[in-house]
Amino acid sequence: MTSKPKVAFFDFAGCEGDQLEIINLEERLLDLVEVVEVVSFREAMSEHSDDYEIAFVEGSITTPHDVERLEEVRSNADTVIAIGSCAAFGGINSIRNEQDFQTVTERAYGEDAAMFDDPDAELFDSFEQAQPAKAFVEVEYEVPGCPIDGEEFIQTVTAILQGGDPSLANHPVCVDCKLAENTCAFDRGEICLGPITRGGGCDATCVSQGTRCWGCRGLVDNPAEDAYSEVLQEYGVTTDELLNEFTLYWSWQREHGPQADMQEVEQ
Amino acid sequence: MSQDIDIEGDLVTRVEGHGEIVVNATDGQLEACEWHVVESPRFFESMVVGRDWDEIHHIVSRICGICSVTHTMTGLKAVEDAMGVELSEQDVKLRKLALAGETLQSHVLHLGYLALPDLVGAKSVVPMANTHEEEVRTVIRLHKLGNELIETVAGRSTHAQRTIPGGFSQLPSEAELRDLRASLEGSWNDVETVVDLVLSLADELPEFTRETEFISLTDPDEYALYNGVPYSSDTGELDLADYREIVNEHVVEQSTAKFTKHNRDSYMVGALARFNNNYEQLGPMATAVADRFGLKPVCHNPYLNNVAQLVETAHLIERSIELIDSVLESGLEAQSDYHKPDVDVTAGQGVGAIEAPRGILFHEYTLDETGTALEGNCVIPTNQNHANIQLDMERLVPTIIDQPEGEIEHTLEMLVRAYDPCISCSTHYLDVEFVDTLPER
Numbered sequence: 001m002t003s004k005p006k007v008a009f010f011d012f013a014g015c016e017g018d019q020l021e022i023i024n025l026e027e028r029l030l031d032l033v034e035v036v037e038v039v040s041f042r043e044a045m046s047e048h049s050d051d052y053e054i055a056f057v058e059g060s061i062t063t064p065h066d067v068e069r070l071e072e073v074r075s076n077a078d079t080v081i082a083i084g085s086c087a088a089f090g091g092i093n094s095i096r097n098e099q100d101f102q103t104v105t106e107r108a109y110g111e112d113a114a115m116f117d118d119p120d121a122e123l124f125d126s127f128e129q130a131q132p133a134k135a136f137v138e139v140e141y142e143v144p145g146c147p148i149d150g151e152e153f154i155q156t157v158t159a160i161l162q163g164g165d166p167s168l169a170n171h172p173v174c175v176d177c178k179l180a181e182n183t184c185a186f187d188r189g190e191i192c193l194g195p196i197t198r199g200g201g202c203d204a205t206c207v208s209q210g211t212r213c214w215g216c217r218g219l220v221d222n223p224a225e226d227a228y229s230e231v232l233q234e235y236g237v238t239t240d241e242l243l244n245e246f247t248l249y250w251s252w253q254r255e256h257g258p259q260a261d262m263q264e265v266e267q
Numbered sequence: 268m269s270q271d272i273d274i275e276g277d278l279v280t281r282v283e284g285h286g287e288i289v290v291n292a293t294d295g296q297l298e299a300c301e302w303h304v305v306e307s308p309r310f311f312e313s314m315v316v317g318r319d320w321d322e323i324h325h326i327v328s329r330i331c332g333i334c335s336v337t338h339t340m341t342g343l344k345a346v347e348d349a350m351g352v353e354l355s356e357q358d359v360k361l362r363k364l365a366l367a368g369e370t371l372q373s374h375v376l377h378l379g380y381l382a383l384p385d386l387v388g389a390k391s392v393v394p395m396a397n398t399h400e401e402e403v404r405t406v407i408r409l410h411k412l413g414n415e416l417i418e419t420v421a422g423r424s425t426h427a428q429r430t431i432p433g434g435f436s437q438l439p440s441e442a443e444l445r446d447l448r449a450s451l452e453g454s455w456n457d458v459e460t461v462v463d464l465v466l467s468l469a470d471e472l473p474e475f476t477r478e479t480e481f482i483s484l485t486d487p488d489e490y491a492l493y494n495g496v497p498y499s500s501d502t503g504e505l506d507l508a509d510y511r512e513i514v515n516e517h518v519v520e521q522s523t524a525k526f527t528k529h530n531r532d533s534y535m536v537g538a539l540a541r542f543n544n545n546y547e548q549l550g551p552m553a554t555a556v557a558d559r560f561g562l563k564p565v566c567h568n569p570y571l572n573n574v575a576q577l578v579e580t581a582h583l584i585e586r587s588i589e590l591i592d593s594v595l596e597s598g599l600e601a602q603s604d605y606h607k608p609d610v611d612v613t614a615g616q617g618v619g620a621i622e623a624p625r626g627i628l629f630h631e632y633t634l635d636e637t638g639t640a641l642e643g644n645c646v647i648p649t650n651q652n653h654a655n656i657q658l659d660m661e662r663l664v665p666t667i668i669d670q671p672e673g674e675i676e677h678t679l680e681m682l683v684r685a686y687d688p689c690i691s692c693s694t695h696y697l698d699v700e701f702v703d704t705l706p707e708r
């Protein structure tokens with residue numbers, strides 16, 4: 001890798017909150033552009049170049065056009081990094097994956113939902129499911145979160161620049177919660193996804209802010225065996241029950257597993 | 268001079284979400300002039316169905332990262348309206364404070380990072396770090412101030428957690444509020460610097476006016492952002508319960524794109540609409556900023572939306588200081604760190620409206636007796652500005668049609684950016700193109 005690698009940002013279906021978290025690095029963003037050359041960042045700049053080594057992709061893949069664009073990004077980049085839960089495993093967009101698509105379009109568009117069946121209405125050519133980037137192309141690394149944590153983003157970039165491996169932590173959010181000395185959400189009578197959600201980047205921020213973990217960073221690897229079983233046992237909840245309790249972020253992942261790699265997905 | 272123009276389908280940069288401008292002319296004759304939205308549909312109206320009353324705000328927050336506080340709170344207001352939940356005065360003040368932080372953050376982001384490069388002739392804020400280092404650092408400090416405001420009150424700047432139905436799960440401490448107040452007081456020099464910069468570049472803002480209707484919230488007691496009723500500059504106060512008749516989404520024949528209209532063919536929402544409708548209620552610092560630009564209501568130049576944002580930036584700082592003072596004066600009533608307001612879950616239908624940074628935002632939810640959502644509807648500001656952008660373009664392009672194509676494109680991009688369209692939150696945006704000129708995306 002050259003001394004100042006070229007990086008580019010691309011967004012698909014999402015809220016652009018992850019890109020915003022990068023802008024929210026404020027002064028540290030100026031430090032970042034000292035060590036990398038940003039050649040494309042549509043949310044913040046007009047320039048664009050197809051010459052880049054590292055591509056960050058945000059948002060989930062929901063249309064055939066998204067796939068074309070993603071494949072182009074893949075062929076240009078040496079390293080593709082999914083930022084945010086939408087890009088990493090479908091995220092909140094995948095709530096609709098468990099709903100009947102016809103109903104989904106009608107709820108949002110009323111009688112105009114017929115457009116989704118019209119081959120001439122290209123803008124409405126939408127997949128029935130929201131999927132992550134890795135369902136279509138190889139993705140080297142992920143920075144999950146909804147939104148991502150700026151600190152974890154910096155750590156990831158730093159590791160890559162130094163030739164290291166920014167692999168994800170593999171402990172549940174419960175561990176971070178203990179470190180933050182939070183009162184357990186189960187103790188407060190809430191259902192919390194901390195025991196089966198991947199920690200290591202958010203400092204259990206939602207529990208610390210007085211709510212519960214909603215599972216935004218996705219399933220921890222092997223949640224069935226390794227999840228924080230003491231917590232679950234103590235409160236008489238099984239991993240499966242917990243998995244079924246919430247489908248906010250996991251509709252795609254529940255089907256494909258936490259470490260799902262690229263696979264044949266019907267387009 | 269009659270030229271052929273073909274501005275076709277590059278994504279407009281430095282806006283949130285995906286939009287394209289299409290202009291075609293042959294021999295100086297305008298053939299097409301269209302503003303397209305090409306965001307992938309995300310179906311939030313369906314995503315909330317079947318979800319619990321205390322999850323809805325969490326989901327709809329993800330409509331937009333930049334105005335997630337507004338979406339969260341508009342969702343909460345609609346749910347609270349449906350179930351008849353009342354908030355304490357203190358909680359309302361704190362929500363207003365978080366909202367002020369978000370609007371401040373968003374305005375500074377838009378002005379400083381997205382629009383300013385146009386005025387200094389740069390492609391982005393990155394090269395400006397070399398040519399205008401001090402100004403860029405100032406913009407960054409102000410942006411950070413907005414985020415600090417949100418973090419202190421709501422816990423996290425994007426998709427904050429503490430605002431929940433009925434109030435807050437957790438409150439800031441008095442000490443934190445005092446620190447925040449000091450940062451706000453300390454920011455006036457920075458505001459001054461940005462005002463000076465924009466003032467020195469104000470000649471770059473195109474002179475273009477087209478009379479239009481302005482819709483925003485209005486409130487007898489204050490410059491309306493969190494509370495208030497819908498108000499039209501043409502027809503006066505409106506009923507929130509009739510919001511569907513206010514926005515009046517419809518398909519127009521000549522364009523096939525879904526537009527909104529109220530009293531005329533289009534209306535404008537956002538900072539300029541609020542400025543025009545509620546000018547008298549701005550704080551003294553904000554009014555002074557407006558005076559320096561000679562900005563007075565009613566202003567019909569959409570490019571001056573950027574100046575209205577600057578005026579509001581000053582207002583938001585003044586207002587936040589007032590809100591903190593008011594909370595501290597009555598003594599912050601503490602609550603537990605894992606507070607859950609007492610909410611009686613009931614069936615009902617509720618509507619909420621809040622001024623998002625980009626304009627009035629409506630959410631509506633229908634809940635069954637267990638508090639599960641049966642239906643949802645969100646009408647976002649960008650959606651409402653679409654027709655106004657389109658009509659501005661139709662009026663503007665013939666007046667600049669002899670300019671080089673690059674100039675025309677630049678002027679139109681600036682127009683779109685002035686509206687600060689937040690296209691990624693196009694929850695049920697309908698932009699249908701049957702004609703062959705559908706641009707390559």
Ligand code: SF4
Nearest residue numbers: 014017084085086146
């Ligand atoms: S992961 Fe969350 S923050 Fe990121 S784009 Fe998706 S909804 Fe937005």
Ligand code: SF4
Nearest residue numbers: 202206213214215216
């Ligand atoms: S606590 Fe859970 S929901 Fe909250 S940020 Fe962490 S992983 Fe996401």
